[in-house]
Amino acid sequence: MNQLLRMARADMAESLRARWFFVYTVVFGGIMVGLFASGLTESRIMGFTGLSRLLVTYIQITLAILPIFMLITTVRSVVGDREAGIYEYMLSLPVSLNAWYWGKLLGRFIIVYLPVMVAMLLAVAWGAFKGVAIPWGQVLLYTALLAALICCFLGIGMLISTLARSTDVAQGAAFLIWLFLLLFLDLILLGVLIQEGLPAEMVVTIALANPLQAFRTAAMLLLDPQLVLLGPSAYLILDLFGRTGYLVWAVFYPSTLGLLGAATGYWIFRRGDLS
């Protein structure tokens, strides 16, 4: 096994016993159970009709929770590890910085991705058990979107972690970034900007640049691409890009943003003090 995979395995072993992972798993497992229990899978007239409604609700809730959860836990654990002296010891072992950093990122990606995927697969299994048609296209898209979202915020989290020297600063920065992206979601600021007569191109650019917006639009695209549901800028973007074009953007843009953030973080990490 090469050093990268060893490092990923070690980070997973650490994370599996961390409190944040326990809370994280309970939250996402609980959301899915809650959705089943609250009857969101049911149609009032026809009873259990399919999984589309449940999945889109799940993905919307995920959109609200996952980014801030990812940012806070990533910066907390990475900067916290440094403060607690874990870096001092672990980096005294003959591990390459490349393997250390990217292995940590890979391990964290797997550990964060698994619970949300397992929760979604539980829904699919439940649908299959109930004998309804499984919306495989939607499931595959959400699988890719979740991976892109995690990659994006993990990369941003790692970048913040390498820049911040204390947990408090890192957490504050993570929270501000999340708030900033949330403000530029379609239904909040972008709607106002359009109302105020800002050029459509600028609003579309802002919306396209916001990974949360990309994720939200793409998640709802398969369900019901109407103006009232998508919001004004997303509707415009969809009109410009087309469905396939936008889905490709929604998967690749956040992933690329995350990888760029992580790569910048790595560059800073290896140039500065490690512990």
Add this chain to the structure above:
Amino acid sequence: MSARLHLYSTNSKDWESELIQFSAVKKSFRRTDVLRGIDLQLATGDRVALVGSNGAGKTTLVRALLGQYTHQGKILVDGLLPRERRREVLRRIGFVPQLPPPLKMTVEQLVQFAADLCGVRPEELYAPAEALGLRIGDLRNRVFVRLSGGEKQKLLIGIALGRAPEILIMDEPAANLDPEARQVFFQLLAERLERVTMIISSHRLDEVAALVNRVVELDHGRIVLDDHVDDQVDLAGLLECRVRIARDHAAFGKAIRKWGFAPDGDEGSWRGRIAGPDRLRFLGVLSRYAGLLQGLEMRESNHVE
């Protein structure tokens, strides 16, 4: 080892082969100078006590040597820069930190991870830890952070010594060990004296004096003392001790029992054995009860079996 450096030592060793070289090493944190131009050469077999008060720069110097800090000046380990050739350099270094890291992985996972990186079998890392009295069988699946201070220290020492390092860097390594484990620890070090360069960092010289043959004292980022010390002390040696005090004293009894001493027939008389390198530390304990002390006998004994 390849590519040895031949440099003139500041300690009057003519053109010896230096293993570690610090040249004009400076380090600042936010305009605070922590290291202010360190020049130091260490040869194979040097056992250096790196002493100094808090903020003297000991930890910074050690971290710079481990390639963890950027710095001005140059640090070479067998001719290699630790920052640039970290895997090659760190493969030769065994490190025991003062504070064990709060790792959440199990003992087995940690040892396997370290063994994989160092290219040794896990059993090789377990062996010294077991010699120190760690019951690996019971602890294999325990989470590292939940071990006691002594257990953590024994495991970290095991990981450092089991790799057969050429350089040992230890920060207060015996602080959490009981006297029995300390004896074994000194024995393990004694077995490695010839082929290992040691840097032992400590706040207090008396804690490590018997382990070293050279003392480097740092103060405000500068070397203020670099001297050789008498290393007649046999690391593997033992001292038979008999202590007599004026009257029974509960606190004294508790303190001396921790060293494995037992009452010796006569009232106020205690007998036991201590590790040779522990003599100063032991005398330090006795000094707290100097007013009670009536007699003290220390006689060299056989080596640890």
